Amino acid sequence: MSKEITSRAKDYSQWYNDLIIKGELADYSAVRGCMVIKPYGYALWENMRDVLDRRFKETGHQNAYFPLFVPKSLFEAEEKNAEGFAKECAVVTHYRLKSDPNNKGKLIVDPDAKLEEELVVRPTSEAIIWNTYKGWIQSYRDLPILVNQWANVVRWEMRTRLFLRTAEFLWQEGHTAHATKEEALEETTKMLDVYAQFAEEYMAMPVIRGVKSANERFAGAEDTYCIEALMQDGKALQAGTSHFLGQNFAKAFDVKFADRDNKLDYVWATSWGVSTRLIGALVMAHSDDSGLILPPKIAPLQVVIVPIYKGEDSKAVINEKAESIMKDLRAKGVSVKYDHDDSSRPGWKFAQYELQGVPVRLALGLRDIENNQAEVARRDTKEKNTVTLDGISDYITNLLDEIQTAIFNKAKAFRDENIREADTWEDFERILETNGGFISAHWDGTPETEELIKTKTKATIRCIPLNNKQEAGKCILTGNPSKERVLFAKAY
Amino acid sequence: MSKEITSRAKDYSQWYNDLIIKGELADYSAVRGCMVIKPYGYALWENMRDVLDRRFKETGHQNAYFPLFVPKSLFEAEEKNAEGFAKECAVVTHYRLKSDPNNKGKLIVDPDAKLEEELVVRPTSEAIIWNTYKGWIQSYRDLPILVNQWANVVRWEMRTRLFLRTAEFLWQEGHTAHATKEEALEETTKMLDVYAQFAEEYMAMPVIRGVKSANERFAGAEDTYCIEALMQDGKALQAGTSHFLGQNFAKAFDVKFADRDNKLDYVWATSWGVSTRLIGALVMAHSDDSGLILPPKIAPLQVVIVPIYKGEDSKAVINEKAESIMKDLRAKGVSVKYDHDDSSRPGWKFAQYELQGVPVRLALGLRDIENNQAEVARRDTKEKNTVTLDGISDYITNLLDEIQTAIFNKAKAFRDENIREADTWEDFERILETNGGFISAHWDGTPETEELIKTKTKATIRCIPLNNKQEAGKCILTGNPSKERVLFAKAY
Numbered sequence: 001m002s003k004e005i006t007s008r009a010k011d012y013s014q015w016y017n018d019l020i021i022k023g024e025l026a027d028y029s030a031v032r033g034c035m036v037i038k039p040y041g042y043a044l045w046e047n048m049r050d051v052l053d054r055r056f057k058e059t060g061h062q063n064a065y066f067p068l069f070v071p072k073s074l075f076e077a078e079e080k081n082a083e084g085f086a087k088e089c090a091v092v093t094h095y096r097l098k099s100d101p102n103n104k105g106k107l108i109v110d111p112d113a114k115l116e117e118e119l120v121v122r123p124t125s126e127a128i129i130w131n132t133y134k135g136w137i138q139s140y141r142d143l144p145i146l147v148n149q150w151a152n153v154v155r156w157e158m159r160t161r162l163f164l165r166t167a168e169f170l171w172q173e174g175h176t177a178h179a180t181k182e183e184a185l186e187e188t189t190k191m192l193d194v195y196a197q198f199a200e201e202y203m204a205m206p207v208i209r210g211v212k213s214a215n216e217r218f219a220g221a222e223d224t225y226c227i228e229a230l231m232q233d234g235k236a237l238q239a240g241t242s243h244f245l246g247q248n249f250a251k252a253f254d255v256k257f258a259d260r261d262n263k264l265d266y267v268w269a270t271s272w273g274v275s276t277r278l279i280g281a282l283v284m285a286h287s288d289d290s291g292l293i294l295p296p297k298i299a300p301l302q303v304v305i306v307p308i309y310k311g312e313d314s315k316a317v318i319n320e321k322a323e324s325i326m327k328d329l330r331a332k333g334v335s336v337k338y339d340h341d342d343s344s345r346p347g348w349k350f351a352q353y354e355l356q357g358v359p360v361r362l363a364l365g366l367r368d369i370e371n372n373q374a375e376v377a378r379r380d381t382k383e384k385n386t387v388t389l390d391g392i393s394d395y396i397t398n399l400l401d402e403i404q405t406a407i408f409n410k411a412k413a414f415r416d417e418n419i420r421e422a423d424t425w426e427d428f429e430r431i432l433e434t435n436g437g438f439i440s441a442h443w444d445g446t447p448e449t450e451e452l453i454k455t456k457t458k459a460t461i462r463c464i465p466l467n468n469k470q471e472a473g474k475c476i477l478t479g480n481p482s483k484e485r486v487l488f489a490k491a492y
Numbered sequence: 493m494s495k496e497i498t499s500r501a502k503d504y505s506q507w508y509n510d511l512i513i514k515g516e517l518a519d520y521s522a523v524r525g526c527m528v529i530k531p532y533g534y535a536l537w538e539n540m541r542d543v544l545d546r547r548f549k550e551t552g553h554q555n556a557y558f559p560l561f562v563p564k565s566l567f568e569a570e571e572k573n574a575e576g577f578a579k580e581c582a583v584v585t586h587y588r589l590k591s592d593p594n595n596k597g598k599l600i601v602d603p604d605a606k607l608e609e610e611l612v613v614r615p616t617s618e619a620i621i622w623n624t625y626k627g628w629i630q631s632y633r634d635l636p637i638l639v640n641q642w643a644n645v646v647r648w649e650m651r652t653r654l655f656l657r658t659a660e661f662l663w664q665e666g667h668t669a670h671a672t673k674e675e676a677l678e679e680t681t682k683m684l685d686v687y688a689q690f691a692e693e694y695m696a697m698p699v700i701r702g703v704k705s706a707n708e709r710f711a712g713a714e715d716t717y718c719i720e721a722l723m724q725d726g727k728a729l730q731a732g733t734s735h736f737l738g739q740n741f742a743k744a745f746d747v748k749f750a751d752r753d754n755k756l757d758y759v760w761a762t763s764w765g766v767s768t769r770l771i772g773a774l775v776m777a778h779s780d781d782s783g784l785i786l787p788p789k790i791a792p793l794q795v796v797i798v799p800i801y802k803g804e805d806s807k808a809v810i811n812e813k814a815e816s817i818m819k820d821l822r823a824k825g826v827s828v829k830y831d832h833d834d835s836s837r838p839g840w841k842f843a844q845y846e847l848q849g850v851p852v853r854l855a856l857g858l859r860d861i862e863n864n865q866a867e868v869a870r871r872d873t874k875e876k877n878t879v880t881l882d883g884i885s886d887y888i889t890n891l892l893d894e895i896q897t898a899i900f901n902k903a904k905a906f907r908d909e910n911i912r913e914a915d916t917w918e919d920f921e922r923i924l925e926t927n928g929g930f931i932s933a934h935w936d937g938t939p940e941t942e943e944l945i946k947t948k949t950k951a952t953i954r955c956i957p958l959n960n961k962q963e964a965g966k967c968i969l970t971g972n973p974s975k976e977r978v979l980f981a982k983a984y
Contacts, residue, residue, distance in 0.1 A: 030566055030623050031559040031611065039554035039639060046555065062531035063538065067523040068613075068644055068660050069582075072589070074522055076599045086589040086599055090561075092613065093585045093601065095648040097564070097578040107568045107578055109585065109610055118601055119523065121560075121584065121613070131522050141835070147531060152560055152644065156587040168560050343633070 003355060007289045012233045019283055020162045023292045023356050026279075033160040033167030037276070040356065043300035045170065045276060049150065051202050051298070052172065052274070055194050061146040061174060066128050068152075069119035074127045078252035081126060084219020088156040090121040090167075121154040126220060126271055129175045130249040137177060137267055139258040144187075145177040163280035164237075164492050171275035177267045179259065181246075184268035188244040189466075191272040192225045195240035203278065204295040204408035205229050205285045206415045207239055208438070208487065210463025215447050215454075218271075222246035228462045228487070230415045231284040234436020236462045236489035239281050242272035280492070285411050286380075292357025293380050295407050296400040303329060303336040303396060304358045306349050308365035321369050321389070325362070328393035334400065354379060359403050360396055380407055421485070428476050428488075432457055438489050442482035444475035453477055459488045495847060499781045504725045511775050512654045515784045515848050525652040525659030529768065532848065535792035537662065537768055541642065543694050543790070544664065544766070547686050553638040553666060558620050560644075561611035566619045570744035573618055576711020580648040582613040582659075613646040618712060618763055621667045622741040629669060629759055631750040636679075637669040655772035656729075656984050663767035669759045671749065673738075676760035680736040681958075683764040684717045687732035695770065696787040696900035697721050697777045698907050699731055700930070700979065702955025707939050710763075714738035720954045720979070722907045723776040726928020728954045728981035731773050734764035772984070777903050778872075784849030785872050787899050788892040795821060795828040795888060796850045798841050800857035813861050813881070817854070820885035826892070846871060851895050852888055872899055913977070920968050920980070924949055930981050934974035936967035945969055951980045 003022055006014040020026050025041030037045065053063070069092060076082040096113035100106040122128065129147075136142060150172045157165050174191060178184040192209055199207045207227035217224045221243035229239045250256070250266035257267055286293040296302050305326060307318045322338050329336045339349055346363065353361055363375040374392060377384045380403050387395055418437030422428040431439050443449060443461065453476075454460050464486045473482045495514055498506040512518050517533030529537065545555070561584060568574040588605035592598040614620065621639075628634060642664045649657050666683060670676040684701055691699045699719035709716045713735035721731045742748070742758035749759055778785040788794050797818060799810045814830050821828045831841055838855065845853055855867040866884060869876045872895050879887055910929025914920040923931050935941060935953065945968075946952050956978045965974045 027624070027627070029559050030563055030620065031561045034559035034561060036559065036624050037557040039556045042556045043554065045557075062535065064531045064534045065529040065537075065662065067521050067526035067528065068646065069523045069526060071522055072599060075589075076597065079597060082599060086591075089587070089589060090584045090611070091586040091589065091601055092582045094583040095581070097567075097581060097583065097610075097612070099578075105568065105571060107564060107574060109583055118589075119582070120589070128522065132519070132528050135519070154560065170557065 003351060005289060005291060005355070008232065015289070016280075016284060017162065019287055019292055025283070025292075026162050028162070031167075033157055035162050035166050035168075037170075040300055041279060044279060044282075044294070044298060047298040047300065048198075048202070048278060049172070052194075052198055053150075055198065056148050056172075056174065059190065059194060061148045061176075063149065064147045065149055065151070066125050066132060068122055070122050070125075070128045072118045072120060074131050075120045077127060077131075078220050078249055080248070081124075081220030085123040085155070089123050090154045090156055092119040092121065122151070123153055123155045124271075124273075125149065125151070125153075125173055125175065126245070126249050126269075127253075130253040130255060130269070133175075133177055133267070134253050134255045137255055137257050140179045140260055143177055143179045143257060143267065144183065146174075146187075147176065148172055148174040161280070163276055163283070165277075169276045171273050173271060173273040176270045177250075177255070178270070179257065179268070181268050184246075184270050185244055188223070188225055188242045188270045188272070191270070192227065192240070192242040195242065195272070195274060196227050199227055199229065199239055199278075200408065202295065202297045203282050203285070204297075204404055204411060205239070205281060206408065206412040208463060208465055210465045210468075210487065212241075212463060213447070213450055213461045213486070215450050216460060218243045220245060220248055222248065225466075226463055228438075228489075229281055229285060230418055230437060230489075231281070231492065232414070233284070234418060234490070236438065236491040237277075237281045237284070238462070238491065239278060240272070240274040243270060245269035245271060286407050287357065290382075291355030293407065294357035294359060296359045296404050299357065299359055300335070301337055301356075301358050302334050302400055303360045303362060304349075304353050305336065305338045305362045305364060306346050306353075307338075307340050308346050308363055308368075310366050314366040317366060317369060318364055322364055325364075325374075325389075325392060329396060332393055332397050334393075334397060350377075360399060362396070378403055380410075419487070422476060423473075425476055429457060432459055432490065436490060438462065438487045440485045440487055441476040442473035442484075443486050444478050444480035444482055449475060449478055449480075453488070458490050460491060462487045462489050462491060495843060497781060497783060497847070500724065507781070508772075508776060509654065511779055511784055512772075517771065517775070517784075518654050520654070523659075525649055527654050527658050527660075529662075532792055533771060536771060536774075536786070536790060539790040539792065540690075540694070540770060541664070544686075544690055545642075547690065548640050548664075548666065551682065551686060553640045553668075555641065556639045557641055557643070558617050558624060560614055562614050562617075562620045564610045564612060566623050567612045569619060569623075570712050570741055572740070573616075573712030577615040577647070581615050582646045582648055584611040584613065614643070615645055615647045616763075616765075617641065617643070617645075617665055617667065618737070618741050618761075619745075622745040622747060622761070625667075625669055625759070626745050626747045629747055629749050632671050632752055635669055635671045635749060635759065636675065638666075638679075639668065640664055640666040653772070655768055655775070657769075661768050663765050665763060665765040668762045669742075669747070670762070671751065671760070673760050676738075676762050677736055680715070680717055680734045680762045680764070683762070684719065684732070684734040687734065687764070687766060688719050691719055691721065691731055691770075692900065694787065694789045695774050695777070696789075696896055696903060697731070697773060698900065698904040700955060700957055702957040702960075702979065704733075704955060705939070705942055705953045705978070707942050708952060710735045712737060712740055714740065717958075718955055720930075720981075721773055721777060722910055722929060722981075723773070723984065724906070725776070726910060726982070728930065728983040729769075729773045729776070730954070730983065731770060732764070732766040735762060737761035737763060778899050779849065782874075783847030785899065786849035786851060788851045788896050791849065791851055792827070793829055793848075793850050794826050794892055795852045795854060796841075796845050797828065797830045797854045797856060798838050798845075799830075799832050800838050800855055800860075802858050806858040809858060809861060810856055814856055817856075817866075817881075817884060821888060824885055824889050826885075826889060852891055854888070870895055872902075911979070914968060915965075917968055921949060924951055924982065928982060930954065930979045932977045932979055933968040934965035934976075935978050936970050936972035936974055941967060941970055941972075945980070950982050952983060954979045954981050954983060
């Protein structure tokens with residue numbers, strides 16, 4: 001397989017696909033719209049999942065597991081939610097195949113095994129979960145319920161892109177139930193903060209916290225909070241959402257609780273989720289034309305040591321030193337691989353680890369050891385340094401921290417440079433065409449205007465930032481009065 | 493909800509259901525045959541999963557993720573596998589619902605959104621994975637592939653039982669590819685050993701390692717290895733399987749590799765899996781008429797501390813001491829909860845934690861603290877001891893180890909007592925009716941005889957134990973010559 005990567009300048013979209021496929025994160029599959037997550041990509045997902053899972057547990061949540069299938073009658077119970085997802089759901093109609101009488105060795109759907117009620121493969125689990133919560137909740141003593149699920153979901157997408165938009169994807173979905181509106185709102189923003197901190201501290205990806213306009217709201221939510229990130233091509237990417245569901249699902253599934261005064265009321269709900277889409281965001285936020293750049297805190301492999309053998313005699317000496325460095329690094333909790341595979345040359349290995357975004361590469365030859373030093377290369381800047389072997393494990397752990405910070409700072413500087421104000425429609429269109437990025441502009445607050453802007457430019461309101469400055473102005477398109485600027489962008 | 497548990501003697505099957513439901517491990521769902529795994533049950537699964545996952549990685553495996561759906565043409569490619577699973581598979585035929593024109597607010601399957609090719613919801617993933625491996629394998633350098641997947645699978649079951657037999661369940665499935673038959677066989681038995689060690693060391697559940705007869709083999713395997721456990725009602729339960737798949741899937745999907753001499757050959761395969769069924773096995777292996785008994789090494793909660801308050805004044809003193817004990821235990825890696833919830837009485841709490849199988853309970857009153865002691869109760873034997881507070885965290889960690897061993901020894905003694913030899917058909921039937929358990933008996937080696945025995949008694953051959961003693965004898969049913977005894981039992 002050619003390992004050459006298309007440059008961003010030449011074809012951004014092909015560059016992205018090259019990184020995913022040649023970086024061995026994922027692969028296309030025989031199933032339309034579904035992908036195979038390869039071991040390297042899955043290890044990245046495991047690292048992300050483990051951090052999030054720990055944070056969910058620290059904030060009082062427990063994991064559980066609910067059925068993959070949603071009976072049609074439950075699926076349609078919350079009308080807006082059903083309307084939003086009906087257009088793109090996989091439907092199970094039969095529970096058996098049988099031999100094709102006309103075609104030996106082939107199978108056909110058995111018409112005698114038709115389900116009485118069709119089952120929808122979950123596109124999201126509010127319906128099945130709120131139908132379950134009905135049995136769990138009688139009084140305020142049963143609240144709050146703070147549950148999360150790690151699962152696969154299916155949304156039938158016509159135009160798919162690896163990680164960014166696939167028919168099946170992996171995610172977590174939190175579903176909480178509360179006695180009061182205030183508590184549910186607090187949960188919604190608390191989980192948004194968990195996502196934002198995760199994106200910034202671990203993925204090194206700066207995000208803007210905001211709330212969605214009505215057009216972009218989750219089907220069935222009262223309010224959708226989101227974190228929005230900026231990709232290198234100037235398009236935004238929604239990296240996580242946290243929904244305040246009000247009493248919509250409680251009403252659809254008749255979930256009431258007796259409060260302290262024994263009065264019955266509907267339960268308040270939130271749901272929140274992030275998915276394997278984050279991997280797509282991570283790739284596009286940091287990587288370059290040589291391959292992936294992964295933040296050390298979630299990289300599947302943080303350090304690789306490559307020996308530069310010179311004749312058979314050098315092997316034992318180099319191996320011994322490498323093993324010793326590896327042992328020191330592992331004792332410090334660093335994930336490290338010693339790649340002494342004889343069948344490929346050091347140069348090939350360098351390119352491969354560069355492509356796969358391993359944050360630090362250490363090259364070790366006989367001369368190096370004689371001089372008590374090694375060559376250390378960092379992936380993000382491609383800087384190489386000759387470093388003394390004394391205390392090299394401390395040097396590397398510090399370097400990993402430095403890389404994590406540098407990747408974040410670089411992405412943040414890029415993001416900050418790419419938030420522009422537009423006060424006229426001409427400016428708005430010009431910025432969209434020349435720079436992309438976020439455009440901070442006034443909007444008259446109507447869904448119609450937002451829709452019109454989308455039709456004209458493909459840009460949508462990514463969010464109304466939290467703690468947004470109030471400022472009188474005129475809508476960029478209609479000139480109608482506006483009280484605050486909102487953030488527009490073209491988006492994934 | 494009444495927390496009373498039906499006794500095993502009165503109704504074993506109802507006892508089991510009571511433990512699962514009232515112990516809050518799982519719940520029925522609105523979807524026929526699917527269950528909801530509740531937080532306590534899921535925490536147990538997480539602990540089991542984490543141990544297994546670590547062992548898989550230690551033995552060189554990596555996780556990946558493959559599509560939920562298998563296109564029908566791939567599903568039918570390996571004929572025996574297809575035949576085995578076609579009878580019980582969920583089939584997706586459409587990708588959209590639409591509004592029912594005759595029934596406002598209701599949805600119907602959109603006939604315009606019929607799939608060109610039906611998709612089977614994976615009952616197991618050999619087909620989709622081997623179709624993928626075809627693209628990954630060219631030469632011996634690409635081998636072995638040692639991949640595992642944690643996933644949900646669906647097998648349409650008509651008679652379901654929580655954890656033991658559900659339409660959807662969670663599992664892991666390892667799928668490996670090798671250059672030689674010997675290497676694949678070695679992998680098959682290596683993973684069987686991983687399962688056996690896990691069952692015995694963590695689940696405290698003794699198992700017999702063996703190989704299946706042809707009748708009980710996995711559809712598409714050359715040989716199925718298994719671990720078999722014995723439940724308290726004398727029925728056996730298959731707790732894990734490891735399949736040697738030969739070249740069957742490689743041939744079905746045309747997966748060849750070039751060996752060192754550049755000769756093409758089909759790749760050798762294994763697959764191996766355990767599922768949430770293990771939770772059913774765990775419950776039935778150890779629990780008693782008061783509730784669950786969970787082995788400390790995988791219990792979601794190992795220790796609970798219950799304060800016995802006597803007036804408001806006692807609270808501060810007891811809380812302080814409890815917090816201090818909790819801190820010591822956590823420092824030793826023990827999971828511990830201090831249940832100082834005022835709204836329920838100590839007696840109610842004792843019963844609840846007993847029902848949920850928390851291995852150690854510590855009760856702490858003012859008098860206890862004055863006497864520098866606490867009451868420690870172990871769940872398995874229900875013994876209570878007054879223990880000095882000096883070094884109580886060491887006492888408890890030792891006690892947890894002791895309980896782990898005691899639970900295993902008890903289950904092993906029961907299992908060993910319930911392996912009986914039968915040399916006549918009358919003995920065979922009598923043992924099955926009066927004792928149950930495993931029956932070691934001669935069998936003529938034919939599928940027909942095994943089938944006949946099953947029809948007559950419901951007993952099947954659970955396995956031919958590994959390293960089985962060779963011994964001439966006569967088949968228990970036909971009197972035909974036999975070279976070794978095999979293990980029969982009725983099974984879940």
